[in-house]
Structure formats: C-alpha cells, structure tokens
Amino acid sequence: MSGGRTPEGEELEPVAIETEEPGEPRWWAVATSLVFAVLFAYQLLRAIGNMVQTTQVYEAFGRAEATPWLWMSLWVALPVLGFAGALLVARGRPVFDRAIVLTASLATVCALGVALVFAASTIG
Structure with missing residues (x-):
C-alpha cells in the first residue's frame, strides 16, 4: 500500500502510529461506574417509592383521578436516562x-427530581 508521493515525486511509506497509551487500569473505570450505578439506583428507588406512596395518599383522600402521573413518571425515568447519558459522555x-461527568449527572438528576416533586405538588 502506498503512502502517497512528495512534491518531488518520491514515494512515501505509511507510518505506524501507536495508539496504546499507558493509563489507568480498566477496573478503575468499572469500579467508578459501579459506585455511581448504586447512587443512581438509590435515586430510582426513591422515585418509585414516592410514586407508590403518592398514589396511596391520593386514593386515601378520594382524589385518585388527580394523581400527577406525568411528573412521577418523569421522575422515575430521570435516573435511568441520567446514568445512561453520563456513561455515553464519559x-x-x-x-x-x-x-x-457522573457526579454532574447525579447532581442534575437530584435537582430535577426536587423540581419535579415541586411541579407535581403545585400543578398536578
């Protein structure tokens, strides 16, 4: 395979570029992701628990039709989407x-979760 020609007409040979860089062991990245997976899972369980409890409270007060399903569903989806997006970016x-990146995503998920609870309590 030819690497091209110089302006003088001499043939160039392709140069092999080394892409292997000494860096951190792969297990560090896996361990970091697993630690954050647990933190995101906690946010997910918190959202599911609030969804169950909010539904029970609305039913107890006879207002089951006013349950803010949209806001609660968004809250449940938020940790999953946040973790997946952060892993793609990182x-x-x-x-x-x-x-x-995972810390920023977790902070965003927590802040948006609080905002969704506020929206559900005032709008829903």
Missing part, C-alpha cells in the same frame, strides 16, 4: 473525568 475518558 466513555473512553480517564477515570477522574468519568467521575466528574
């Missing part, structure tokens, strides 16, 4: 960068 990055 893919292939060093462990510290991966931890920063």
Whole structure:
C-alpha cells in the first residue's frame, strides 16, 4: 500500500502510529461506574417509592383521578436516562473525568427530581 508521493515525486511509506497509551487500569473505570450505578439506583428507588406512596395518599383522600402521573413518571425515568447519558459522555475518558461527568449527572438528576416533586405538588 502506498503512502502517497512528495512534491518531488518520491514515494512515501505509511507510518505506524501507536495508539496504546499507558493509563489507568480498566477496573478503575468499572469500579467508578459501579459506585455511581448504586447512587443512581438509590435515586430510582426513591422515585418509585414516592410514586407508590403518592398514589396511596391520593386514593386515601378520594382524589385518585388527580394523581400527577406525568411528573412521577418523569421522575422515575430521570435516573435511568441520567446514568445512561453520563456513561455515553464519559466513555473512553480517564477515570477522574468519568467521575466528574457522573457526579454532574447525579447532581442534575437530584435537582430535577426536587423540581419535579415541586411541579407535581403545585400543578398536578
């Protein structure tokens, strides 16, 4: 396979580029992702628990038709989407960068969860 020609007409040979960089072990990235998976799972369980309890409270007061299903469903979906999105963004990055992306995503999920609870209590 030819690497091309110089302006003088000499043939160029392809140069092999090494892509292997010494870096962190792969298990660091996996361990970081697992720690954050537990934290995101906690947010998911909290959202599901609130959905169950809110439904029971609305039924107890005879207002089952007014249950804010849209807001609660968004709250349940939020941790899953946040974790998946953060893993996609952090893919292939060093462990510290991966931890920063996952931390920012977790903080966003927590803040939006509080906002959805507020929206459900005032609008729903």
